[in-house]
Amino acid sequence: MAEQDETPGMPENQELQALVSKFRLNKGGTVRMFNGVATLIFFALFLGGTIFAFSSYMATGSALVFSLLEFAFFVFAWIISSAARIAAQWEKGLVFRLGKFNGLRGPGLFLIIPVIDTVAMVDTRIQTLDIPKQQVITKDNVPVSINAVLYVKVVEPADAIIKVQDYTYAVTNYAQATLRDVIGGMTLDELLAERQKIGEEIEKIVLAESKNWGLEITNIKMQDIDMPEDLKKMMSRQASAEREKRANITKAEGDKLAAVNLAEAAKTMFSSPGAMQLRSLQTIDGLGPSASNTVVLAVPLELMEAVRAFAGSLKKE
Numbered sequence: 001m002a003e004q005d006e007t008p009g010m011p012e013n014q015e016l017q018a019l020v021s022k023f024r025l026n027k028g029g030t031v032r033m034f035n036g037v038a039t040l041i042f043f044a045l046f047l048g049g050t051i052f053a054f055s056s057y058m059a060t061g062s063a064l065v066f067s068l069l070e071f072a073f074f075v076f077a078w079i080i081s082s083a084a085r086i087a088a089q090w091e092k093g094l095v096f097r098l099g100k101f102n103g104l105r106g107p108g109l110f111l112i113i114p115v116i117d118t119v120a121m122v123d124t125r126i127q128t129l130d131i132p133k134q135q136v137i138t139k140d141n142v143p144v145s146i147n148a149v150l151y152v153k154v155v156e157p158a159d160a161i162i163k164v165q166d167y168t169y170a171v172t173n174y175a176q177a178t179l180r181d182v183i184g185g186m187t188l189d190e191l192l193a194e195r196q197k198i199g200e201e202i203e204k205i206v207l208a209e210s211k212n213w214g215l216e217i218t219n220i221k222m223q224d225i226d227m228p229e230d231l232k233k234m235m236s237r238q239a240s241a242e243r244e245k246r247a248n249i250t251k252a253e254g255d256k257l258a259a260v261n262l263a264e265a266a267k268t269m270f271s272s273p274g275a276m277q278l279r280s281l282q283t284i285d286g287l288g289p290s291a292s293n294t295v296v297l298a299v300p301l302e303l304m305e306a307v308r309a310f311a312g313s314l315k316k317e
Contacts, residue, residue: 037084042081045081082114085110085112085119086109086110087106091107091121091122091124094119098116101158124155127168128150129168131175133145133146146222148221149221150219152215154167154214159212159213159214160213171210179202179222182198203220
């Protein structure tokens with residue numbers, strides 16, 4: 001991991017990601033549990049040794065013998081107590097005996113051979129890893145900055161530790177490169193409209209490689225997509241124009257429908273004189289009872305009907 005951190009020209013966000021990944025690997029991705037069993041064994045053995053050393057001091061009266069026995073029992077208690085290890089329910093312990101992988105232990109209490117065995121704890125829960133924001137050129141030559149989040153789970157702890165130096169750093173960078181490749185083959189409109197499809201495609205590619213590292217990719221979600229400000233303004237104007245276009249079309253369709261209904265109403269009133277009279281009365285009634293409204297009928301409707309009837313009789317003659 002140190003060699004990767006010293007690589008010249010590495011971006012600052014990748015250095016930070018490497019440090020975070022290293023911390024997660026060393027800590028097992030979780031807060032370490034207090035090993036009460038080992039502490040109890042240590043104090044029990046050390047207390048027994050202290051009593052024995054004090055008895056020897058009382059018998060011999062030599063402070064040197066007491067000090068040597070105290071130190072010997074302290075080292076003995078520390079070595080024996082280090083054999084007891086505890087793994088949480090979500091952890092697996094990889095035991096290496098003289099540097100060679102010996103097997104998996106946990107969850108729960110397990111014993112190792114002190115000094116000879118070493119243990120590496122691995123968190124098997126789903127971990128959330130941030131894919132740093134990066135600039136990508138789309139297929140239609142539009143620069144966008146995008147970041148994502150990766151959900152990964154260790155299913156084979158031995159492969160995750162033995163086959164790859166730092167599995168969190170490796171899978172994050174692989175997903176970052178895959179994200180850049182996939183988005184580079186799409187247009188901006190496809191990127192904005194098909195986030196779910198892009199995430200599934202990236203997940204499929206990363207999963208194929210991460211299986212060799214003992215990992216399982218549960219999901220990949222894209223978060224923020226940043227574009228140049230001038231492009232955002234152009235898209236905003238385009239959206240406004242599109243909404244105005246739909247509004248004008250809707251208004252024109254409404255005017256057309258209103259004209260058709262008015263034409264039908266005119267035909268009905270022309271064919272039925274009573275309907276025209278009823279409409280006139282409704283209009284007068286709609287003016288309201290206020291004294292400020294004055295209605296003047298220049299020609300009464302009955303007179304108009306009489307004139308129309310006289311004209312019709314003259315035509316017949």
